[in-house]
Amino acid sequence: MRARIALLRSMGTARPYQDTKPLEIVEADLEDPGFGEVRVKMAAAGLCHSDLSVINGDRPRDMPVALGHEASGVIEAVGPGVTRFSPGDHVVLVFVPSCGHCVPCASGRPALCEPGAAAAAKGTLLGGERRLRYKGEAINHHIGVSAFSTHAVVSENSCIRIDKSIPLDRAALLGCAVLTGVGAVLNSGELKMGESCAIVGLGGVGLAGLLGAVAAGAETIIAVDMAEHKRALAQELGATHAIDPTKEGAVAEVKALTRGGVDLAVELAGAAPALKFAYEITRRGGTTVTGGLPNPRAEFTIPAVSLTVGEQTLKGSYVGSCVPVRDIPRFAAMMQAGKLPIEKLMTHRITLDEINEGFERLATGEAIRQVVVF
Ligand SMILES: NC(=O)c1ccc[n+]([C@@H]2O[C@H](COP(=O)([O-])OP(=O)(O)OC[C@H]3O[C@@H](n4cnc5c(N)ncnc54)[C@H](O)[C@@H]3O)[C@@H](O)[C@H]2O)c1
Ligand SMILES: [Zn+2]
Ligand SMILES: [Zn+2]
Numbered sequence: 001m002r003a004r005i006a007l008l009r010s011m012g013t014a015r016p017y018q019d020t021k022p023l024e025i026v027e028a029d030l031e032d033p034g035f036g037e038v039r040v041k042m043a044a045a046g047l048c049h050s051d052l053s054v055i056n057g058d059r060p061r062d063m064p065v066a067l068g069h070e071a072s073g074v075i076e077a078v079g080p081g082v083t084r085f086s087p088g089d090h091v092v093l094v095f096v097p098s099c100g101h102c103v104p105c106a107s108g109r110p111a112l113c114e115p116g117a118a119a120a121a122k123g124t125l126l127g128g129e130r131r132l133r134y135k136g137e138a139i140n141h142h143i144g145v146s147a148f149s150t151h152a153v154v155s156e157n158s159c160i161r162i163d164k165s166i167p168l169d170r171a172a173l174l175g176c177a178v179l180t181g182v183g184a185v186l187n188s189g190e191l192k193m194g195e196s197c198a199i200v201g202l203g204g205v206g207l208a209g210l211l212g213a214v215a216a217g218a219e220t221i222i223a224v225d226m227a228e229h230k231r232a233l234a235q236e237l238g239a240t241h242a243i244d245p246t247k248e249g250a251v252a253e254v255k256a257l258t259r260g261g262v263d264l265a266v267e268l269a270g271a272a273p274a275l276k277f278a279y280e281i282t283r284r285g286g287t288t289v290t291g292g293l294p295n296p297r298a299e300f301t302i303p304a305v306s307l308t309v310g311e312q313t314l315k316g317s318y319v320g321s322c323v324p325v326r327d328i329p330r331f332a333a334m335m336q337a338g339k340l341p342i343e344k345l346m347t348h349r350i351t352l353d354e355i356n357e358g359f360e361r362l363a364t365g366e367a368i369r370q371v372v373v374f
Contacts, residue, residue: 006148033079043168045147068147070176126155181208183320193217201269204369214238
């Protein structure tokens with residue numbers, strides 16, 4: 001069949017994107033699902049900084065690629081061997097398919113699935129295939145999903161079923177912003193009721209993490225970003241304090257507010273200076289979690305002895321250290337109960353044809369989460 005997709009042919013296009021249009025909307029050929037694969041009719045797909053990082057070259061991928069990785073949809077067809085899904089099921093797509101059998105999967109850490117990571121690096125689905133072609137040329141899949149498409153063929157291991165009562169536009173955010181942000185706070189950071197927490201970087205992922213900190217009952221929640229309007233939104237969402245990290249004395253201010261630093265600082269900005277700030281505001285004996293994805297050349301240095309004398313914990317968090325089959329239904333239930341009001345992060349609803357304008361708004365920082373509604 002034919003699918004309309006957002007195709008990226010080269011990285012590093014100059015801005016503004018509404019003029020230079022790095023993403024081209026084309027009709028591509030989509031093969032039928034193969035063994036263990038399903039075809040999803042996309043309902044909604046969110047614009048995440050990780051997509052922007054492919055467009056601007058910070059996260060290099062093989063071209064051409066059908067971009068997008070945060071999405072929800074409805075199963076339309078199933079390939080041979082698929083037993084867990086049927087047409088009509090509502091699903092959230094997860095950008096690391098887990099094979100279930102490699103060492104990380106078997107250790108309960110599917111976010112680190114090795115065949116999943118290898119397929120993502122090659123631009124294939126988990127089974128090793130590419131199912132999209134444009135004018136005869138094979139198109140790479142973006143981290144097993146390729147969400148900015150009317151239809152996508154994906155591994156069934158990239159899908160998590162959700163209850164049909166959950167609005168599909170919000171459900172899209174469960175696949176990345178919520179899994180990553182809330183997971184970084186609750187799973188990687190293990191935030192406990194009454195603790196103090198800082199979120200550094202207040203985009204869609206960081207603000208989802210902030211909602212997680214509010215839901216977890218953190219007593220002091222410090223929102224950190226240089227963008228004033230994002231700090232203001234964070235305070236509306238439950239942050240007790242907001243700090244501009246570029247302001248003179250910002251680290252000392254956090255330490256004064258928290259009697260020596262926060263129990264947990266979570267970096268969700270994707271910039272090395274943000275990680276440095278998060279580390280510096282973490283209390284002695286506290287934990288710094290980093291979930292941002294800066295350019296691979298970016299480095300971060302700390303005094304080596306500080307880890308020892310402060311008994312600091314410094315921890316990475318990919319996909320929020322989530323187990324999607326456990327955490328998507330868990331976070332969806334929190335959302336349905338009003339404890340994760342992620343609709344408040346959805347600033348724009350756009351069509352597929354408006355996607356370049358959307359990425360320009362993400363690059364300038366004007367938008368939080370924008371969702372393509374199909
Ligand atoms: N770990 C994962 O699995 C995973 C998944 C999704 C996204 N990400 C990454 O998370 C990051 C955030 O994604 P997003 O979609 O929310 O991006 P975004 O562009 O919407 O938000 C990033 C925010 O960080 C702020 N920021 C930049 N430098 C800062 C600094 N030094 N101090 C404080 N704030 C700073 C920006 O002003 C912006 O508000 C990106 O790097 C993205 O690639 C990681
Ligand atoms: Zn993402
Ligand atoms: Zn695996």
